[in-house]
Amino acid sequence: MGVKTTDWSLYGGAESLDTRPRRTISMQPSGHPPARGHPKEPSDFLWLMTEEPHRSRRMAILKAHPEVTKLMGYEPLTKWIVLVVITLQIGVAYLLRNTHPSTLIYLLLAYVIGGTANHNLFLAIHEITHNLAFKGVKSNKIFAIVANFPIGLPFAMMFKPYHLEHHKQLGEDGVDTDLPTRFEALLLRNVAGKAFFATFQLLFYAIRPGFLRSQKLTVWHFLNIGAQIAFDLLVVRTMGKGVLVYFIMSSLFAGSLHPCAGHFIGEHYLWDGQEQETYSYYGPLNILAYNVGYHNEHHDFPSIPWTRLPKLRALAPEIYDAIPSHPSWPMIIFNFIFDTNVDLFSRAKRVPRTPVPTPRLQHISKSPSPREMNEDDEDILVTRGYADSGKLD
Known part of the structure; x- marks a missing residue:
């Protein structure tokens, strides 16, 4: 009899505990209406007293549609797309190796092909962060480092812990590094400031976490940095x-005024006076972006890969069809810059919650003691749908 291995793609990125498969869980919704946050002040964020909405919706869908668990697991197609995009980027870069970056053809190709390709790789790394390219954790981490190569600068291993915190502690001030700081919001309030932010979004996402929550570097961080430096030196020596x-120019375009980059602002900004924290987009640009537009669906079930998110939406139309969504990513950028009712203060925040109580862990088989808990362990409570008050079968 062969040794049974764990499929970590079922855990949405959490990888420290070998607990029961998610498909064995049955959750019951709390039945309590959420508390309302205070009305948003023009010079402040919307402070909410509710928990993030995805946990309760996840439990409701698990109860109404238990077959949703069949959608979970890794997607083998992802690795092949990543390899094709890497090959494309290296090929275009080689063709342009003797072309000056200021020429029109260079800028056009770097924006249209390079920006789109590297944006695709950003979101491939996002998928891989949730262990959705391979069954094993190490395979996903190694492949994330490979997918990082044409981006030019190492970020894959740094991205993972920050992104998992964004999932499990959505909107928590000082924890969720996707949130702008008050300093940013005050400094960039006018049209010029918002245009600057939209143009250089990646710089904000790269610098902000270092000021809010520094990470403890691991061997994977150093492996990411070392592999990226080696790749960069190799291409410089062999191709110039x-x-x-x-x-690097492709990466800057990918996170700038690029049609696909509208999702950065569209995903969690508040629009039209609503207290809705997460928005989806169901348009054609999802083809280039691993269906990241299905963002409510992704936050509800991080263990479902990009190819099956449309199936999740189709499985629960009574829920997802009732949630407002964005019709266009490019228009999100335009509206963000020129709409006086939207700025960096248009985000919902929460006061950071207290440490997780130990009773929350008592039903998890093979769980460590509270002293042995680490951040990856806690991710399982969210990505596998345990949360605070669910009943485990």
């Missing part, structure tokens, strides 16, 4: 430094 310039 213009290739590396193309990679």
Whole structure:
């Protein structure tokens, strides 16, 4: 008899506990209406007293549609798309190796092909962060480092812990590093400031976490950094430094005023006076972006890969069809810059919650003692749908 291995894609990125598969869980919704947050002040964020909405919706869908668990698991197609995009980027960079970056053809190709390709790789790393490219954790981490190569700068291993905190502690001030700080919001309030933010979003996402929550570097961080430096030196030596310039320029375009980059603002900003924290987009640009537009669906079930998120929406239309969504990513950028009712203060925040109480862990088989708990362990409570008050079968 063969040794049974754990499919970590079922855990949405949490990887420290070998607990029961998620499909064995039956949750019951709390039945209590959420408390309302205070009305939003023009010069402040919307402070909510509710828990993040995805936990309760996840439990409701698990109860109404237990077959949703069949959608969970890794997607083998992801690795092949990543390899094709990497090959494409290296090929275009090679063709442009002797072209000056200021020429029109260089800028056009770097924006249209390079920006789109590297944006695709950003979101491939997002998928891989949730262990959705391979069955094993190490395979996903190694492949994330490979997918990072054409981006030019190492970020895959740094992204993972911050992103998992974004999922399990959505909107918590000082914890969720996707949230702008008050300093940013005050500094960039006018049209010029918002245009600057939309143009250089990646710089804010890269710098902000270091000021809010520094990470403890692991061997994976150093492996990511070392592998990226080795790749960059290799392409410079074999094809010229213009290739590396193309990679980095592509990354800057990918997170700038690019049609696909509208999702960065569209996902969690508040619009039209609503207290809705997460928005989806169901348009054609999802083809280029691993269906990241299905963002409510993704936060509800981080263990479902990009190819099956449309199936999740189709499985629970009574829920997802009732949630307002964005019709266009490019228009999100335009509206963010020019709409006076939207700025960096248009985000919902919560006061950071207290440490997780130990009774929350008592039903998890093979769970460590409270002293042995770490951040990855706690991710399982969210990504597998345990949360605070569910009943485990």
